Amino acid sequence: xxxxxxxxxxxxxxxxxxxxxxxxxxxxxxxxxxxxxxxxxxxxxxxxxxxxxxxxxxxxxxxxxxxxxxxxxxxxxxxxxxxxxxxxxxxxxxxxxxxxxxxxxxxxxxxxxxxxxxxxxxxxxxxxxxxxxxxxxxxxxxxxxxxxxxxxxxxxxxxxxxxxxxx
Numbered sequence: 001x002x003x004x005x006x007x008x009x010x011x012x013x014x015x016x017x018x019x020x021x022x023x024x025x026x027x028x029x030x031x032x033x034x035x036x037x038x039x040x041x042x043x044x045x046x047x048x049x050x051x052x053x054x055x056x057x058x059x060x061x062x063x064x065x066x067x068x069x070x071x072x073x074x075x076x077x078x079x080x081x082x083x084x085x086x087x088x089x090x091x092x093x094x095x096x097x098x099x100x101x102x103x104x105x106x107x108x109x110x111x112x113x114x115x116x117x118x119x120x121x122x123x124x125x126x127x128x129x130x131x132x133x134x135x136x137x138x139x140x141x142x143x144x145x146x147x148x149x150x151x152x153x154x155x156x157x158x159x160x161x162x163x164x165x166x167x
Contacts, residue, residue: 013045020054027063031072034064035096070097070105078109082121085109087149118150119158126162134163 041051131137145155
């Protein structure tokens with residue numbers, strides 16, 4: 001009988017110097033946060049003390065800046081993924097970004113932009129959604145808007161506008 005060989009990914013162990021070099025290259029290509037770097041170093045088998053030392057150096061030399069990361073993350077998720085404030089806030093919390101950084105970055109959002117982005121997202125969804133009736137369409141749009149991290153009141157208001165135009 002033919003037996004498949006399954007390759008399993010095993011992270012090679014690295015010295016602190018190798019980890020620093022790898023992370024410098026990675027951070028030079030794209031923004032990374034502290035928790036991403038620590039996760040990588042744990043995967044590479046670095047001790048907590050060595051990982052903290054490498055992280056401190058990366059922060060000191062400005063390869064890693066959680067504030068800069070949060071700003072880039074918010075821009076990317078708003079612009080390209082169509083996420084709302086609640087979903088972005090939850091995702092940044094999962095990345096272990098400090099609450100004061102999250103609050104400061106999200107304070108910079110303009111509420112009108114959030115509403116217009118929500119309207120655009122819901123209109124696209126409404127155009128692609130098949131529903132039995134308006135009630136079914138409303139339920140689908142509300143669930144979708146909430147799953148994207150927008151405020152319930154805003155989702156309901158815009159959903160009502162879209163449904164009113166369809167009547």
